[in-house]
Amino acid sequence: MDWLGLKAELLARGRVKVVGVLAKPYISSSTAGPGAGGRGSLFFSVDGQRVRLAVDPEADLTLVHEGMGRATIPFGGELVRGIIEPAPLHCPGQAYITLSEQCIFSCKYCAVPLRQGRVKSPDEVVGMVRSVLGEIDAISITSGVAGSVAEEEARAVEVVRLLVPFGLPIGVSIYPTPQTPRVLRAAGVAEVKFNLEAATPGLFAEMCPGQDWNLLWEVLEESVGLFGKNHVQSNVIVGLGESDEEMEAVVRRLCSIGVIPVLRPLAPGAGLAHFARPSAERLLRLHAVLKEALHEAGLDPAAARTMCAACAGCDLIPGRD
Template structure:
């Protein structure tokens, strides 16, 4: 148990231990390096490595009695196609654990179908920025429309509410831009995840979004998801099931 004091108000709760990166999940990064250079991301400047499939299996084995789900994410070590193939091998090796698996990677044209055929429960393909112009500026060499197409395919395969997408708050967008993209994602059955900018890489001098802005966006986020019949509180894997980094409608009051 733990007590948190905010403006002299005492809030009692329980500290949830992280298992592998987050509570009740093995959330594992496969390739800790990336050939792309998104302006907000520090990964390309870090000498990251790729975990072996057997290593990942051992990691999950070590916490199997303390998790309800497995989540897999990855950079792009050499190419989008090669990364997809490697992650598919990882997923195949994790299926015997009998736990729901969520996957978040940069998608190729057939990525949603291949993940679905393996039995993946949920996917997260990130549009990252609230507008195509910002995406082009922030993620050179990647395709805004390719991610949207992967999201549309995924809703058909995995179902409404089982597909997610990060949207970073603080890249230079307006609140109207964010309201619009929240509605656009929810409108096709995708749950947006609003991710406040962590100043890093070439955006290290940018401020983190103010708390009052995030709370206003949360109200819009909650309302749009409710009207669309989407509930992040039902997520089985990944960010919406964790809530460690972001405000999540359906889980956070």
């Protein structure tokens, strides 16, 4: 099976049971987004291309760890051989750090508001990055909203200013205020990601109550002027109830203003635990649409240096998959 088809099938499954040699050193836990609070995840890589899978002892899919990171996944009558990539801070090659592990918003797909997570201090974040220098070539910062959106922006800016001396590209993904792109750029950020999350304004209002769809479009467009093409991303979740036509429309609109769409397969949980993950066939259809739209807009996710487009573990990313 070709990598693209295999990865789509693995993403459609989403979960893996790990057997064989103890793999705990390769399993990282998420403190943000739909996967927060789970049993952790791992990155399975074949010839330099990776997929991130949640660890679940009840999963139908099995990964056999043979030791020293070498692993196989029996799938489709074949034995897929690869490695489990180390993820020093949540992501291979990047320090991907969540500042506030709590949120005042209540997005239906997200487990963070259900938890009483920590808020990391700036010194703690600096120490975390320092501990993995030599293993990373980028830093990515994300966050919930612990108090207010403005306070979270100030927290991110303070952390970025302390991280700039490390000399690595820094990406930031937070819920924005109107001035967020400008203040992040002034602080030394290289790339940004402001997440639309849903393909239509109606779904956005339903899934992300209290947030501003129009504001996100405004800051995305402004960000392209500040950071340049290939350096602004936006996650859009696949599987919230949108049609393929609605997803294609938002993909093409994002590309038309210079933003790289990241099509994130829904991980059912929190208020959407009864939803289904999107099928491999649908993920492949939408990948083809995304690839064409990116090409027509002159965008290349392989040029991204931070965050999801640079990692490509959770999504099908043209130019990397």
